[in-house]
Amino acid sequence: MELGVNIDHIATLRNARGGDFPSPVHAAFAVLNAGASNVTCHLREDRRHIRDNDVKIISELTKRLNLEMSAEEDIVRIALDIMPKSITIVPERRKELTTEGGLDVAGDVKRYRDITGKFKFKSLGSVASAFIEPDLRQVEAAKEAGFDFIEIHTGKYADKTGTEDGAKELKKIKEAAAYALEIGLKVNAGHGLDYKNIYDVALTGDFREFNIGYSIVSKAVFCGLEAAVKEMLGIIKAVELVKFKNRLEKNS
Ligand code: PXP
Numbered sequence: 001m002e003l004g005v006n007i008d009h010i011a012t013l014r015n016a017r018g019g020d021f022p023s024p025v026h027a028a029f030a031v032l033n034a035g036a037s038n039v040t041c042h043l044r045e046d047r048r049h050i051r052d053n054d055v056k057i058i059s060e061l062t063k064r065l066n067l068e069m070s071a072e073e074d075i076v077r078i079a080l081d082i083m084p085k086s087i088t089i090v091p092e093r094r095k096e097l098t099t100e101g102g103l104d105v106a107g108d109v110k111r112y113r114d115i116t117g118k119f120k121f122k123s124l125g126s127v128a129s130a131f132i133e134p135d136l137r138q139v140e141a142a143k144e145a146g147f148d149f150i151e152i153h154t155g156k157y158a159d160k161t162g163t164e165d166g167a168k169e170l171k172k173i174k175e176a177a178a179y180a181l182e183i184g185l186k187v188n189a190g191h192g193l194d195y196k197n198i199y200d201v202a203l204t205g206d207f208r209e210f211n212i213g214y215s216i217v218s219k220a221v222f223c224g225l226e227a228a229v230k231e232m233l234g235i236i237k238a239v240e241l242v243k244f245k246n247r248l249e250k251n252s
Contacts, residue, residue, distance in 0.1 A: 099191065105130050
């Protein structure tokens with residue numbers, strides 16, 4: 001299990017004073033140096049935090065950009081020009097504070113198949129992921145639309161951690177992840193994950209990567225970005241050890 005760190009909030013801070021500091025490019029290198037596998041940036045249609053130049057430079061210099069993006073034509077065009085390591089298609093609403101729900105792939109499989117096809121067409125293509133709710137119909141549609149990965153939206157679980165509803169959400173995540181693996185998709189998870197609620201999610205399925213932003217950048221205010229990333233990685237590795245031990249016990 002790996003960690004992708006979303007650094008949009010570094011750009012929010014930079015934009016607050018209209019200058020160059022703190023630099024998202026610097027942040028990208030800091031999180032990678034700390035052991036993250038990828039850097040995630042969401043190039044929003046309103047460019048409220050990350051900007052075109054940020055994603056171009058980060059993709060080019062690190063080769064580890066996961067570009068979160070809507071399926072709008074002009075954003076797709078920019079992404080095709082950059083060809084980041086991976087793209088994650090998310091729904092986008094102008095007024096939302098953060099991505100609010102999963103993508104409705106099932107509602108328009110053809111539209112998404114056209115988009116994933118464009119990214120695979122070029123020889124140095126990007127891996128394509130769909131950010132979806134833990135819903136089997138959406139998992140199936142993501143496969144049909146040609147996505148390589150899904151990223152399961154963990155936001156509802158995160159909002160309800162420790163409650164009965166939280167347990168129900170976790171069950172949905174578990175079932176969606178298992179079904180995705182069964183039909184040949186790779187599975188990431190993200191949204192609202194923090195240093196506590198990550199445990200149960202990480203234990204529940206075979207995830208390739210967690211995409212985490214807000215909790216890591218918030219902790220970084222007090223201890224620095226590299227330390228905040230390392231702490232999260234330590235938790236992920238600890239869960240991996242528990243899973244390994246459980247597997248050994250099951251097989252003995
Ligand atoms: N994954 C996706 C698809 C997202 O839209 C976001 C938020 O930008 C995240 C992960 C990270 O969420 P958080 O900032 O709550 O960790």
